[in-house]
Amino acid sequence: MASRAFRSVRARTTLGATLVVAVALLIGAFSFYGILSSSIHASAERAAEQRLDELAERFDGPGGGPGGERGVDSLDDEIVQIIGEDGAVRAASEDARDELGSTALPLADQARTTTIGGEPMLVVSDDLENDETLVLAVSIEDGVETLSTVAVLLAVAVPLLLLLVAVTTWLVVGRALRPVTRIREEVDGITAEHLHRRVEVPPSSDEIAALATTMNRMLDRLDSSATAQRRFVSDASHELRSPLATIRQHAELAQAHPATTSIGELAEVVSDEGLRLQGIVESLLLLARLDEGGGTHDEAVDLDDLALGEVRRLRSRGVEVDGSGIRAARVAGDPRLLGQLLRNLADNAVRHSAGRVAISVIPQDAWVFVTVEDDGAGVPADERERIFERFVRLDEARSRDAGGSGLGLAIVQGIAAASGGTVSVDASRWGGARFVVTLPLSD
Known part of the structure; x- marks a missing residue:
């Protein structure tokens, strides 16, 4: 019974601690992932807009020519398009022609994400002179891969941490409750005949030691109370036995020697001892009522x-x-x-x-x-x-x-x-x- 109770407390404590840590870890993991994702996206967007500004200055400057024909074709490893007012592609980099052909990139006031050739891209745009629009697509594959790696790591680390917390809590709680179990077993073995026994106080000076000290003080009070009760019962028995013995002795004397014992003398002894016996009983009853706080x-x-x-x-x-x-x-x-x-x-x-x-x-x-x-x-x-x-x-x-x-x-x-x-x-x-x-x- 005690072992089952010990395991039950241990299991409940471990489960509770694990649930609390699980909630904290999940909140922390999602928060970290969200913050990292926002940071990577913002960094990619700033880099794309900075490159877009550089290209816009280049194609808007003197000698840029209509549609920036003298600059776009020379761009390598970049997807750049110059789109006219009618939505047609006026000029495009080599990578843009290879991946998109004559298809124009989507235009938007804010940066947006799309997929080009199976690769995630961030698309930004800026207005040029002659009502043309410069559009740039920047790869964000590295950022996506970073986020995927972080997600996998979190998916593996969180359960491992929870397992570590559960095992640690199980061991720590077991070690913490072991002295309590020992104290309970020691107290359970102390009966009314062995109230002199005391619980061993551990040298840790913590709450467990305070519990053992409190148990010993309680045992001291119980021992003192039991000793006083035994002494009281013994004294009361002696006091009550004395008048009864006196009455019995005089009665036996009168029975053995009726000629030498007068009825008046016997009645006087019985009356005096009876009054004394009554006084003792009444005093004991009064003390009992006072102890109980009643009467x-x-x-x-x-x-x-x-x-x-x-x-x-x-x-x-x-x-x-x-x-x-x-x-x-x-x-x-x-x-x-x-x-x-x-x-x-x-x-x-x-x-x-x-x-x-x-x-x-x-x-x-x-x-x-x-x-x-x-x-x-x-x-x-x-x-x-x-x-x-x-x-x-x-x-x-x-x-x-x-x-x-x-x-x-x-x-x-x-x-x-x-x-x-x-x-x-x-x-x-x-x-x-x-x-x-x-x-x-x-x-």
């Missing part, structure tokens, strides 16, 4: 109202929250998702704080900056990008009871991106972590 709708959302709601919620739990930096700001987005974004950041700040949390909403120019900071241990500089990956928990948050599922900040980043914004983390004024979400203001 959201835009409407006017007052971020200051959402932020003040989080401040009240945290204060009701006894957390010291500074909400003095909240200013009025409206954005276009999904209020449910933006509310979850703020809640995830607020819960993360409370989880890692030593007692103080601050939430601010500050509009500036066309953007609004939502900041959530705490006075905890902060995030190391080399971990500030990684914490937004899924199922990532820093060392102090390895405990699932304290650190959650590791999906909260990934959801924050997904919601921010879906709303046309970004999220970043740096050090807070107290040395803890400060998360800054940048969103475009609504018009």
